[in-house]
C-alpha cells in the first residue's frame with residue numbers, strides 16, 4: 610500500500626517533510642497540499658506530479674484521495690486541523706507543539722478519547738535519534754541506578770527575527786520537556802525559570818534562560834536554553850544516577866587535527882543535527898498508517914509538554930516555582946511508554 614499524504618503548511622519544515630516523503634522514505638506519496646499562502650502552496654505542488662492544491666487545510670482533510678495528513682503549519686493552527694483529522698478518522702502526523710496551551714491540547718486529548726483510538730503521532734523527533742535511544746536504554750536498563758539529576762543544554766547559533774522570549778519555552782525547551790519525560794518515564798511536576806545575565810546578541814529576547822524542572826520521583830533537571838550562542842547547534846543531555854552517569858556522546862564521526870588544534874565539526878542547525886531522527890520518525894509514521902495503529906509520541910505527550918510550557922511561561926513572566934497540574938491520564942494512553 611502507498612499512503613497518500615496531504616500536507617497542511619508548506620513552510621520550512623513542511624517542505625522538508627515533503628522532500629523526505631517524496632525522495633527518501635518508502636511507502637508514501639504526497640497528493641495534496643494547502644498553505645495560508647496559496648502561491649507558496651502552488652510552487653511546492655508544482656515540484657511534483659499529481660499534487661492537488663487546496664484552498665484550506667480542512668479541504669485537504671476532506672479530500673477522499675488523502676489517506677493521512679501531515680500538519681506543519683504554525684502551532685496555533687494545529688488544534689483545528691488535528692481535531693478535524695480525528696473526527697474524519699484519518700491518521701495525522703502533527704509537528705510540535707501539539708497546541709500553544711495545555712487547555713487547547715486538552716481539547717485534542719478529548720477528541721481522540723471520544724474517537725476511542727489513537728490517530729495522532731506528534732513530531733517529537735528526538736525520540737528517534739540514535740544517541741537519545743542509546744541514552745534511554747542505559748537509564749531504563751538500571752546500570753547507573755535511579756536517575757537523580759539531568760543536565761541539559763539546548764543551544765542555537767541564532768534564531769529567526771520572529772523569535773520572541775516566550776518561544777524559548779514553547780518552541781525550544783519544549784523538546785527537553787518531552788525528552789526528559791520519555792527518558793525518565795515520569796511526569797514533570799514543577800518548573801522554575803531563572804534569567805541569567807543576558808547575551809548581548811539577544812536583542813529584546815531574554816537569553817539565555819536557566820530552567821529547573823522537578824519530576825514525580827524527585828529528580829531535578831537543569832536546562833539551559835541559549836539561542837544566540839553563535840558557535841553552532843549543540844544539544845547536551847547527561848543523566849546522573851546513583852551508581853554512574855550517562856550522557857549523549859559526540860555527534861561528529863571524526864576528530865580533525867590541524868594547525869595545532871584538535872577538533873570535531875559541530876552541527877550548524879537542528880536539520881543537520883537531527884536529520885536521521887526526522888527520517889526515522891516519518892518512516893515510523895508511514896509504517897504505522899499502513900499497520901492501522903498510531904504509535905510514537907502521542908497526543909498525551911503533546912498535552913503534557915504543553916502544560917509544562919504553560920507553567921514555564923508563568924514562571925518566566927511572574928517568577929518563582931510553578932507546579933504542573935496534569936489531568937488524569939486517559940486509559941487510551943496508559944500502555945504508551
Ligand code: NAP
Nearest residue numbers: 618619620621622644645646681682683684686704705706
Ligand atoms: P514556517 O516556515 O513559518 O511554515 C509554516 C507554514 O504554514 C507557512 O507557510 C505558513 O504560511 C503556513 N500556515 C500558517 N497558518 C496556516 C494555516 N492556518 N493553514 C495552512 N497553512 C498555514 O514554520 P516552520 O518552521 O516550518 O514550522 C512549522 C511547525 O513545525 C511549527 O509548529 C514548528 O514549531 C514546527 N517545527 C518543528 C521542528 C522540530 O524540530 N520538530 C522544527 C521546525 C519546525 P505563512 O508563512 O504565509 O504564514
